Amino acid sequence: MRLNVTVNSEHRTADDVWAGESLLYVLRERLGLPGSKNACEQGECGSCTVYLDGTPVCACLVAAGQAEGREVRTVEGLADGDALDPVQEAFVAAGAVQCGFCTPGLIVATHDLLRRVPRPSDEEIRESLAGNLCRCTGYEKILDAVRQAAARVNA
């Protein structure tokens, strides 16, 4: 099938999409956007988190066809040219990035959290990011990054 989808404000078309493909597969393998990650492909790890019509979803759990005509924003669509988004900046500065495989999903999830709750408590941060697994950091520096990002966004 042919899939029409708006990704990071650009109209994109993918041809010969098999009906069983996920939005994650289409982004990564057909649209040249591998930033959304494939750590579990079953909705447990959050590494493929993207916005679908403004709502964060696991792209691995969205069938490609479900994205037809809709708007997707991926981690690649957060930075403003060379300038990182404040959430991206905070993750790098705080040392919240080690292997980095969880990072894109955590950044999108944090971006969404700070839109909804500009000054989250630690408990709110933990609850909001509980769907994003990280195996390297023990999450301490991720908490730091979210606190720093909140300070930058609210500055």
Next chain:
Amino acid sequence: MTGSATDRLATSDGVGTSPQRPDGALKARGEFAYSSDLWHEDMIWGATLRSPHPHARIRRVDITEALKLPGVYAVLTHADVPGTNLYGLEHADQPVLAVDVVRYQGEPVALVAADHPETARRALARITVDYTELPPLTDARAAVAGEGPELHAGGNVVRHVPIRHGDVEAVRDQADVVVTGDYEVGMQDQAFLGPESGLALPAEDGGVDLFVATQWLHVDQRQVATALGLPPEKVRLTLAGVGGAFGGREDLSMQVHACLLALYTGKPVKMVYNREESFFGHVHRHPATLHYEHGATREGRLVYVKAAIYLDGGAYASSTPAVVANAATLGVGPYDVPNVWIDCWGVYTNNPPCGAMRGFGAVQAGFAYESQMDRLAARLGMHPVDLRARNAMAEGGVLPTGQVVDSAAPVAELLRLVRQRPMPQAPGPDVDIRMMPGGVSNTTHGEGVVRGVGYAVGIKNICFSEGFDDYSTARLRLEVVGDEPSVMVHTAAAEVGQGLVTIEQQIVRTELGVQQVTIHPADTSVGNGGSSSASRQTYVTGGAVRAACEAVRSRVLTMAAARWDVPRGELSLQGGKIVAERDGVLGDLVDLLGIQVVEQTVEWRHRPTEPLDPVTGQGRAHVQYGFAAHRAVVDVDTELGLVRVVQLDCAQDVGRAMNPQAVLGQIHGGSAQGLGLAVMEEIQITDGKVRNPSFTDYLIPTILDMPPMNVDVLELADPHAPYGLRGVGEPPTISSTPAIVAAIRAATGLALTRTPVRPEHITGT
């Protein structure tokens, strides 16, 4: 030259600082190329058919129907392996593709290459394999006893390491108190997030180029070349982005398979495991059963330790021999014990193969000896920290191998530091339920919840041991780029997330006073970098980079001495300048170099070790030791058996904090993996079959499971190591688990001899 003038010339972001990672922004943008992100024009997909049985004879493999499927380019079996169909880290005992027998569930049997991953999956389903199931051997103690089928020629004991130190039988009656215990450690998974994956490109010279996520390019190259029947120079590996490792990428996964398919089809082949396949695609932490007997005086002085340790290596050897040596030599922990008798076995079974995971044998022993120390403290009526401090090893202490610990061993100090941390507040009436056991499941507001505190300390050998020729290679190239002096660093050492690339830059800045440092992609066109394991890369590759800096500096200063007619010994490189002791700045490095390129390649080794005596287990087998201590505070819902770790504090000696932020990252992350082993992480096996190969059923800690951590970092230099540094990555994984289980025991009064602790162990239901 005054001190202040030197300060103005100092290069920033050197050793001891925490500059941002060179790959940090790319990773945050989603533009860093991991091994599963690779793409090539005309690329096809590889997939693996795996055994559904833990032990079976293969009577026949029929690929006819798979080959008929449109879009399929190749279907390969063992008959298509052109070289030696056996590989392995220490013993080549594992087939690339099974021949006539499968020894574990998930063993690769056949390969497919197809135009789409789904076509490949459908082709796999069309391959017919006739199996005759055989009874699986699944009990490590039975394997030691010689029971069950022989799984490999030569028997099922991969290695037995005895430690005979002092005379346990002669001193037994000097012990006023004896405690014994039987302990069990479940099979833990590395659960790195980036799945096994890579891209193999057939080359015009008949060789292959492989882009892959691994921990050790050269050991992969050796094994792949042997399996393909190619000379090593025709198997060229480049490190793709690595999404975590933790030991799970030491062994081969898809490396040979992708290369085979690429060579047979003449097309680029990409292979990516999904999470379920990943659980079958790499080795795990050895599950263990351990029997311990500790004898002590009534004052709490250890008289002897006797132990028997059984490590289940699963179907193939992997790194089992080295894991056995670690569990044995570190088997009494960081304590002075004058009389030790340990037997440690690693065996073949039909369980999943086990090999390297962070902590590597020291984790299993650590759970048992620290549980014993708590049991002994309780028997003696002593505080668990006081008992540990009374027996704590210090510099100059002797291990059960007879090896003298010849650098700092601040075991008592680390325990003191975690003990003196302020305690977290007890949960009050206004407690946030997210911080209670059960969390947002809203299972308790404090009813049935009890608190406990536990302590533990651990020891880990750093670098490779037992006489292994452990070295790394660094190539440095200094030249002027865009009017700035610039250094390119080229090694084959794998950046797996730990921050080696940042450390390499820092070392060059400190040694050569050059700010601009670029990191060449790691590949096999430069010499061996050794493994990113055993907490060794900053030590060994860091040592190689420093040595290469010295070689480059020597050449530059020779040039400068000739140019300015100053003795070379009076010159140094600082802030991009040539500086003389008496005359200050002589000139710019840029001007001295002009169009010249200064390039040096250096191999660097740490001091040698020696093998263990096979009868007594004596020998200077290890290079360096790392120590960490934890205090855990837990709340336990005794009605539901749910645990929340409230606070987890750590103290560790790192010799020199090369990058303080990265040091904390290792301590936090290692502690989290220890928490996972304490309360949730286990690959559950029944009759050799894995029951939970997914992140739905194999749980790793989330941000809600991890408590706040306070960390004390000591920097007691090891005079034998570059910059005095001590490997950081593994020690915090060792003491975290026993501290948490001790806290659960303290809260509940239960004996809890098995980790991970499950709810039913607490509720008794």
